[in-house]
Amino acid sequence: MIRGTGVIAAATGVQVISTLATLILPAIAPIAARALGIDAGLIGLQVSLVYGVAMVASLFGGPMVSNLGACRTSQLGLLLVTGGCLLASLAMIPAIALPALALASIVLGMAYGLPNPAAAHLLVRFTDPAHRNLIFSLKQTGVPLGGMLAGLIGPGLAEWLGWQAPLLLCAVLALGLATSLQPWRTHWDSDRMRGGKAPKLPVEAIRLVFGQPALRLLSLSAFLLAGIQLCIVTFLVVILVEDLGYSPIHAGIMLASVQVAGAVGRVGWGMLADRLGNGAGTLLILLTLLAVTALAVTQITAATPAGLTTGLFLLLGATGISWNGIFLAEVARRAPEGRAGDVTSAALFLTYMGVLVGPALFSAVGGQLDSFLPLYGALALATVLAFVMVRSAQRRGGGKEGI
Template sequence: MSDGGLTQRRWRYRWVVLGVATFTQAASGFFVQGIGAMGIHLQRDLSLSTTQLGLLLSAAQLVPLAGLLVAGELLDRYSERWVVGIGASVIAVSLGVGSLAPGYISVLIVLLIVGAGYSPVQPGGSKSVASWFDSSQRGLAMGIRQAGLPLGGVLAAAALPSLAVSLGWRATLMAGALVALLGAVVFMCFYRSPPTRSAPRDDGPHDTGPQASLRSPLGARLRLLREPSMMRIILSGMSLVSVHSGVGVLTVLHLHEVASVGAGQAALVLVATQGAGVAGRICLAAWSDRSRSGRYAWVVSCMVAVTMGMTALTTPLGRSPAAACLLFIWLGFFGIGWYGPWVAYLAESAPPGRTGFALGSAMAVNQVAVVSAPPALGLLKDLTGGFTPAWGLLSAMTAVALMVTARVGCHHRPDASRHRTTTL
């Protein structure tokens, strides 16, 4: 076989890399994504308030505030194969130990460790996919890979509540441990770094090796966060990830308490909502590959859509079982699906050699909202006795971010030249 044929064969391996990265993402987030679906059972078995339930989600996201920055630096120096694999293994071990936890406080501590393990999985999987795919297919590939998180949520929402009923909540942690361990093993066994080529693969960002990152002073790398494209990424990301958190922790409770939907049926609606998020991440990112308006225009569209959906939940539509279910599916498609075009835009905004740092930094800033939103929304619900203030707050936050970012966001596009149809 000629060298050219061998190289082409190696590049076809990118679809294996995409599948492996997606599976590991789903496996790593499996348990945490199922906490919302188990909300009614956890509140009953552990005597939790809505605020305490939200703190469970926040505990898993607290360490990544700093961990994502560290992970970004590691990913610019070492192979994703080991950084991601070790992170997923930490998740598995901590959840396994957590299955022996005596109560609520112990589970909180376990989830803090889970967050440390998850820190390299998110940016590492994104970087591995971005390095294998050129700009003509990167949006679709990143959308499929980012669909791993809601896909894990779909499976968790379908399986964990039943497991909690039949075997108890501790069994759900052990199930999460086994799934995460499988994700770690699959990634370490099948991931490979992309082959080198004599000609550039595309016009997008490239990591030029560890030394490129090392030669860049920390101050210069931090200045990257003040770039206009990064500011748009940060503002839109914080508002939309808050919506995602709100949908995850409040959907089942809202349907059960406001729309009088049974606990089992409400969990199934969350399954459908997460499924809509899977479809959204793939479809919205794929459409952004072909959009002449740029990837960020699709992020703006998602902000408009979720503002409309959450506002509708505060009206009588939110009390109608059928209408509320449809609204949550709408919010799933746009309020979870936004991440596909968003992370593709982020990867293409990064300078050469700083992809890992850019991904880790922006995701770390998002973690502020991921950590604060669930307990804040839960506390708001506990204090007011209703869900309208929570949905109204999320709607207002998204509308403000939309007004700040929309006008400039659609004109400054680092991905403007990505419409070239280079094919590997």
């Protein structure tokens, strides 16, 4: 029996809803773009804005956990999700469409940047260290599960009730979960700072991460892997619809299936890492499979059998969006006592930076090439660089015990 199942469930739920809200616009990009009269490929810039704000917001997640408590920080993130989705729905008014989407993206970025440090703090405090890779991987299944819901709910609901309907649903779900967490707040936030101490500054956590070579290398590898992950998720529907001729609903189902593969992969990789006692070795296996699969995707065309196309994208889901739990577990394991939230927030700063850079470059270069598929060769190269960094972190960290 895993200790702290309530905390795990709450942290996973927050992750599901914040991810759903972040990915709902990419999932309905062709439909929303058609209604608003803009290019669907611009969704890459919207995603980059969301994660650019999340990158900065994550630095304040650790200090907020110390001052307000991890539960309250999670609730605040959910309330920001509600506000961001409501703002995005205002894009139905032509005169304010783009400003509303831009402001909504900023608010959603703030919402996405806060929960991870809070979750790391709660999971380290209330769960069993012996199962840490599995526990963090279970929590991180919230990302592909949120993406799966975006793919299943988004296109169909947008076609049926209009593109604003999925956004309004996200707002209601976030508000409901924020309310349901309130009874646990006193217990989960019993260690929050209560006056008399100066709040910790984000720069302290950054210095801590960059002062440890293995943590620094892991964070730099996460910069690359986060960019890869978001390129896979953000452009999947656009690639399937515009490059390969799939219908929006079929593409949405494919996105959901890829996210399911990612959720299963996260649990499987986390279990393997705990079994081997070697997070780095597990990541190296994962990255090898990811590089090979990304190269294979460059060969897909509209004539490629649907089964083969589906299989390749499912393998991408089981690798390219399944690394996070092991990474976050290792970051938390290396954090000083009581500083898991702070160190996680600093490590995620580079992670979100990768998300900021990756989709924007993918969008810009893919637009020039008139196709996104050849760029999977660049994703394979980035994966190889991440492999080198993880291997170097393993050596510096002293093998199994170091990472």
